[in-house]
Amino acid sequence: MLVPMDLYSLVQRKGYLSPEMAIGWKIGTYVEECFDDLSEVGVAAVSDDDATLALLHLIQRHGYPGQIVVPESARPWDFLFYHLTTGTQLSFTLIKKRIELPQEIRELEPELCAHNHEELERYQASLDFLVKSILREPVTSFSFIRQTRCRRLQTQNEEEQLVHCHHCGSLIPLGKAWDLEGDICCLSCAGLEPVWGIYH
Numbered sequence: 177m178l179v180p181m182d183l184y185s186l187v188q189r190k191g192y193l194s195p196e197m198a199i200g201w202k203i204g205t206y207v208e209e210c211f212d213d214l215s216e217v218g219v220a221a222v223s224d225d226d227a228t229l230a231l232l233h234l235i236q237r238h239g240y241p242g243q244i245v246v247p248e249s250a251r252p253w254d255f256l257f258y259h260l261t262t263g264t265q266l267s268f269t270l271i272k273k274r275i276e277l278p279q280e281i282r283e284l285e286p287e288l289c290a291h292n293h294e295e296l297e298r299y300q301a302s303l304d305f306l307v308k309s310i311l312r313e314p315v316t317s318f319s320f321i322r323q324t325r326c327r328r329l330q331t332q333n334e335e336e337q338l339v340h341c342h343h344c345g346s347l348i349p350l351g352k353a354w355d356l357e358g359d360i361c362c363l364s365c366a367g368l369e370p371v372w373g374i375y376h
Contacts, residue, residue: 180311186233190226195275195303198310199318200230203268206315207257208234210266218258218372220245227255245369254319258372263327265367274318275310277302326366329353341365 179187183201187193208214214235221228224246235242253267276282281302284295310318329350337350343365352373354366363373 182234182237183230183311186230190229193307194226195306195310196226197230198307199270199275200227201234202310202315203227203255203319204231204234207266211257211259211262211264213238216260218245218256218260218369219243220247220251220256220258220369222247222251222254231255245371247369253322256367256369258326258368260372263325265322265324265326267322267324267367268315269320269322271318271320275306277306324357324367326354326356326368329355329360 179193180201182205183193183197186197186201190197204214207217211217215238219231219235221231221244224244228244228246232242232244235244252269254270255268257266258264259266281299284299288296288299315321338347339350339353339360340346341348341353341362342356342359343361346362348362352363353360354363354368356366363370
């Protein structure tokens, strides 16, 4: 299988190439192209798996320290990227049927053993095909992408003035409000991870 050089170094280090690793690399390179690089991009992922490992590899290859937020509670996306300069958010929600092995192949997993070469070869061939398709197809073939603009509300008023969040209705200091596509909202409703709020 032909593997891109940036991904190949990670594969060599880990000793294998998983579908999740291919997903993380593919999404990471897509975001890198959108923002020119990943130096000013906050990254969050719902799980700490091979996809997160690939994203971290992409971030660190240019010498950036790299930190990926893995929330403890559920999120409406699988990956979220926030460009600190432009306030652009990109969220990715994976299409499960496009990134999973077929059901009949998954059913082989509990029974896989070195003695059954036919089943092992069948499983490996299906796994290789899945990885190839992820690397070959565009990101939109296996994920829904949503782009929004979210920036700290620009105001000359005192921070003590309170405003209502357009989404949840809670009162927030005007100086801590966010502009989400023209709506005033709190940090939580803006969809940002709490740690990203301190960068503004």
